[in-house]
Amino acid sequence: MSDVGTYLYAVALAEDPAPSEGLTGVTGGPVRAISHAGLVAYVSAVPLTEFGEEPLRRSLEDMDWLGETARAHHRVVEAVAAKAPTAPVRLVTVYRDDAQIRSLLEQRHDDFVDVLSRIAGRQEWGVKVYAAPSEAPQPEEPAAPSSPGTAYLKKRQASLHTREEAWRQAVARAEQIHDVLGSVAVASHRHRAQDPQLSGREEWMVLNGAYLVDEERGGEFGQVVEGLRGEGIEVELTGPWAPYSFTTAVETGESEARDDGP
Template structure:
C-alpha cells in the first residue's frame, strides 16, 4: 500500500536536533523537506488510513482522532522547543514531495511574512471556569407555605445565580485586560462546551495570548498569582504552544485553510 506525505508544520531551517524519542503519526519519525528558505516537517503515512475516503471515516472515530492528534502535537511541541513552527491542519497530506513543494512555492511569501511576525513568540492559553455554588448540606430549602412563597424563593435563587455569573464575568474581563497589557496580541475564543471538553463548570473565558519567549516567565507568574483569588472560579493556564491562534495568514484567505490550530487539548 502506497504512502502519502503528511505535513506537520512549515518553518525556517534550524540546526538544533529534535528530541530523539519523538515519533509522529503512524509511528514514523519526522523528517525535513526544504524549498528555498523554508522547511516542511513531514512524515509518511499509509494511504489506506489517510486517503480521502478512509480519512473521512477515521475523523468520526474519536479514539483514532485523539491518537492522531497526540502524535501530531508531539511533533509540534518538539519543534516549538527549537524554532518557530507554523502548524498545519491536522491530517494535511499530499501525494508526494512534489505536491508539498508546490504548496510551499504557492504560499512562500505568506509563510515568510507570518514567520517573521511570530519569530521568538509563543502562545499561552488561559481559561476560567465558574463552578455553580452548591447549597450547604446543613441548609435545607425553606418549605414554601404558598405558591407566592415558592415564587419568591425561586426568584431569590435565580438572582443569586445571576449575581454569581456576573461576578465571574467581571473577574474574567479584568484578568483579560491585565493579560493583554503583558502580551503582544490576544484572541478571545468561543466558550468551551462542557459536554465536549468534559470540564466542570461554565467557561467564562477562553483566550489565547501571544507572548515573547523572553517574557513568558513573567506572564506565567502573573496568571499563577490570580489562581484562587476568587472563590468558585478555576483559572487554567496552558502552553507554551506554537502560535496556533495567531498563525492565520490574513493577507490571503486561501492561506488560512492550511495553517490551523490543531485541537491542542487532544494532543496534550
C-alpha cells in the first residue's frame, strides 16, 4: 500500500475550472486538478504517516495543528471559489489514491451538479449573535430577620430567575433575527453555538447562522444585519465565504481520513 494519500479540498464543474497553478496545500505541496465525468476535484498529495486514520486521531486533538491545517484548507477553497462555483469538502478528507477521487466524481456526479447549480452566483455569510448574561438586582432587605443561609438562597434564586428570563429573551431575539435574515437569503442553516473556549467570548452565543445570499444582494444583506443591532446584543457579520454550509448534499460518506479501500 502506498504511503501517500490524496487530500480533497473542493469540487467544481470541469466546463469552467479554476486554475490550480500556484496553490499550495496543507503540507505545502502543490495543489492539482483531477478532471473526470464533467467535474474537477482539487487535491494534493499528503503523507499517510500524518494524514492516515490513526495519526489523524491524534493530530485532531492538537489545536495548533488543526488550526494550521484548517487555514491551509480554506485558502485553497477560497482561491478556487473566487474563480468558479465551488463545493467545498469537509476538512481532512483523505482518499487512498486518485482512482478513488475519480470514482467519487462519477458516483456522486448528479449530487455535485445539483449543488453547484444551486450555489452558482451566491455566497455564504455568517452571522453570530451574542447576549450578555444579566445579573440579578440586589433583593430588598426582608422585613423580618433571616439567617445567612436563607438570605443566600433567596439571592441565589433571584439570580437564577433573572438569568433564565434573560436567556429566554435573548433566544427569542435571535429567532427574530434569523427569520429576518432568512427572508433575504435563498437558504439558511443554523450551526451549533460555539463553546466559549473556541469563541473566546464570555457572552452567550444565541445564534450561529449561515446564509446563502445572491452576490448582487450582499450589500443589502449587510445593511439588514446592521439594522438588527440593538441594546443588549451584539451581532457579528463575517464573509463572504465559499458555501461550506450548503454543500451537505454531497458529503462524501468518507470518514475524516481514509487510507483503506471502499
